[in-house]
Amino acid sequence: MRTIEIFDTTLRDGEQSPGVNISTNEKVEIALQLEKLGVTRIEAGFAAASPGDQKSVAEVAKRVKNSTIVSLARAVKDDMDKAYEALRNAENASLHVFLATSPIHREFKLNMSKEQVLQRAVEAVTYAKKYFKEVQFSAEDAARTEIDFLKQVVEAVIKAGATTVNIPDTVGYMTPIEYGNIFRELKKVPGADLIRLSCHCHDDLGMAVANSLAAIEGGATQVEGTINGIGERAGNAALEEVALALETRKDYYQATTKLNLKEIARTSQLVSRLTGMIVPGNKAVVGANAFAHESGIHQDGVLKNVTTYEIIRPESVGFKSNKLVLGKHSGRHAFKEKLVELGVTLEQEEVNAAFAAFKILCDKKKEITDDDILALVDTKMERGPEAFQLESVQLAYGNISVPTASVRLLRADGSVCEEAACGNGSVDSIYKAIDRATGEDVTLVDYKILSVTHGKDALGEVYVRLQQGDLSVTGRGVSTDVLEASAVAYIRAVNKILERRNESMPVAVN
Ligand SMILES: CC(=O)SCCNC(=O)CCNC(=O)[C@H](O)C(C)(C)COP(=O)(O)OP(=O)(O)OC[C@H]1O[C@@H](n2cnc3c(N)ncnc32)[C@H](O)[C@@H]1OP(=O)(O)O
Numbered sequence: 001m002r003t004i005e006i007f008d009t010t011l012r013d014g015e016q017s018p019g020v021n022i023s024t025n026e027k028v029e030i031a032l033q034l035e036k037l038g039v040t041r042i043e044a045g046f047a048a049a050s051p052g053d054q055k056s057v058a059e060v061a062k063r064v065k066n067s068t069i070v071s072l073a074r075a076v077k078d079d080m081d082k083a084y085e086a087l088r089n090a091e092n093a094s095l096h097v098f099l100a101t102s103p104i105h106r107e108f109k110l111n112m113s114k115e116q117v118l119q120r121a122v123e124a125v126t127y128a129k130k131y132f133k134e135v136q137f138s139a140e141d142a143a144r145t146e147i148d149f150l151k152q153v154v155e156a157v158i159k160a161g162a163t164t165v166n167i168p169d170t171v172g173y174m175t176p177i178e179y180g181n182i183f184r185e186l187k188k189v190p191g192a193d194l195i196r197l198s199c200h201c202h203d204d205l206g207m208a209v210a211n212s213l214a215a216i217e218g219g220a221t222q223v224e225g226t227i228n229g230i231g232e233r234a235g236n237a238a239l240e241e242v243a244l245a246l247e248t249r250k251d252y253y254q255a256t257t258k259l260n261l262k263e264i265a266r267t268s269q270l271v272s273r274l275t276g277m278i279v280p281g282n283k284a285v286v287g288a289n290a291f292a293h294e295s296g297i298h299q300d301g302v303l304k305n306v307t308t309y310e311i312i313r314p315e316s317v318g319f320k321s322n323k324l325v326l327g328k329h330s331g332r333h334a335f336k337e338k339l340v341e342l343g344v345t346l347e348q349e350e351v352n353a354a355f356a357a358f359k360i361l362c363d364k365k366k367e368i369t370d371d372d373i374l375a376l377v378d379t380k381m382e383r384g385p386e387a388f389q390l391e392s393v394q395l396a397y398g399n400i401s402v403p404t405a406s407v408r409l410l411r412a413d414g415s416v417c418e419e420a421a422c423g424n425g426s427v428d429s430i431y432k433a434i435d436r437a438t439g440e441d442v443t444l445v446d447y448k449i450l451s452v453t454h455g456k457d458a459l460g461e462v463y464v465r466l467q468q469g470d471l472s473v474t475g476r477g478v479s480t481d482v483l484e485a486s487a488v489a490y491i492r493a494v495n496k497i498l499e500r501r502n503e504s505m506p507v508a509v510n
Pocket residue numbers: 013016046048049050073074075076098099100109110140170232
């Protein structure tokens with residue numbers, strides 16, 4: 001049985017999803033969860049992209065101990081220097097340097113000849129080796145590169161010291177058989193058996209996972225992807241799908257990963273919450289319907305024997321049956337036990353705060369589900385100092401009058417600001433009042449509302465996306481009242497803008 005190494009790029013390629021912008025604290029939180037999931041390498045960002053990215057890579061590098069932390073860099077010395085600075089404190093670090101090799105990219109993007117690309121690739125790997133033992137070279141758009149030239153590049157970068165060579169299908173153009181054959185060919189390159197051969201697939205034609213599996217069959221020893229398949233355009237290969245395909249069809253692939261599969265559900269939910277990229281119900285492995293059986297014949301079969309219609313056990317990927325039912329009469333012990341069951345680690349003070357919030361929720365809701373608890377912990381626990389917190393929101397609404405909202409916000413220094421405003425609707429009036437109170441000029445570019453659980457008393461979850469100049473951030477609010485959730489989501493997004501503005505100030509990374 002072969003072991004396939006997992007390279008997670010949720011924090012880099014995943015963050016390239018249009019509209020996604022993850023703060024440093026959120027990146028650390030996701031990275032720590034990826035470490036629990038057992039990924040071998042975590043690409044924490046592209047350090048040279050911005051001071052904020054450099055800081056995020058540095059923070060992740062400081063906090064994560066059991067996975068190798070990677071930063072992306074162009075074949076540019078300054079990019080590699082910035083990555084080196086950011087990765088200084090990592091227990092295990094790796095540089096990921098890339099250069100496009102395909103004729104389209106050479107001619108139209110880089111304006112470089114084959115010879116120039118070859119030379120620059122070798123120079124970049126040689127330079128990176130001064131800093132890093134582990135260097136990954138990616139031939140961007142490898143899948144559309146002439147195979148003989150690709151073999152030449154691969155051989156040259158191996159000679160220059162690359163320990164991993166990645167063959168991305170950058171634009172999701174490949175079919176599984178074609179892509180697998182590229183790996184079969186590259187296996188013949190001198191030195192290829194001494195390094196990691198990696199696949200990196202995009203989902204433009206919906207074949208990213210199938211192509212990744214074909215690459216593994218062709219000889220790839222590392223697979224790159226993201227949680228929930230988020231990423232540039234149609235996204236990347238969904239790592240949870242690749243891992244489950246290997247696990248479920250071990251008999252066929254004769255390969256497995258070292259992932260702790262039970263952490264998949266939690267990782268997927270965390271990434272979804274922090275990126276605002278909602279997982280579709282029918283998504284393989286982690287969608288809400290992935291283990292639901294609706295039709296009579298299926299239900300009958302499952303009742304007789306689950307294997308009739310289920311090839312993955314929900315528990316095997318961390319979806320738990322409700323062992324402890326929490327409600328109004330539950331105490332702190334049961335609450336703490338539930339947090340343990342859900343894999344949430346909190347300091348005692350945070351448990352107390354979460355327990356108090358839980359009791360308030362119990363007065364509003366009959367049955368408290370796991371999702372309610374996760375939502376509550378996520379909203380009530382502060383990830384950093386919050387510039388503004390909602391103290392109260394009031395609304396005057398009538399179907400023939402102009403909605404008017406007043407809000408009272410608490411600043412980090414304990415002072416209070418109170419404002420009122422009229423708007424085109426309830427949410428609009430709340431947001432105008434918040435704008436006045438914070439004094440921030442922001443644009444609402446997206447607003448999504450959904451319910452976390454079922455029933456009349458379900459928690460409402462609101463996602464907003466705000467823009468201010470180049471900054472684009474998401475905010476999330478959860479409450480039994482959707483207007484309160486709307487206000488909280490908006491305020492959290494404003495807080496993130498302020499946090500991001502601070503982050504983009506140049507910082508010394510050490
Ligand atoms: C397939 C992928 O996912 S690749 C990763 C994509 N991710 C990102 O681009 C996110 C981060 N990027 C950024 O923040 C910016 O693009 C930066 C900071 C890296 C560069 O910004 P700018 O200097 O303003 O350049 P800009 O992005 O406009 O253009 C890219 C330049 O890099 C060059 N370039 C692109 N790839 C590479 C490479 N691998 N190695 C060397 N140069 C490269 C381009 O040819 C272009 O050069 P030119 O200015 O001489 O025409």
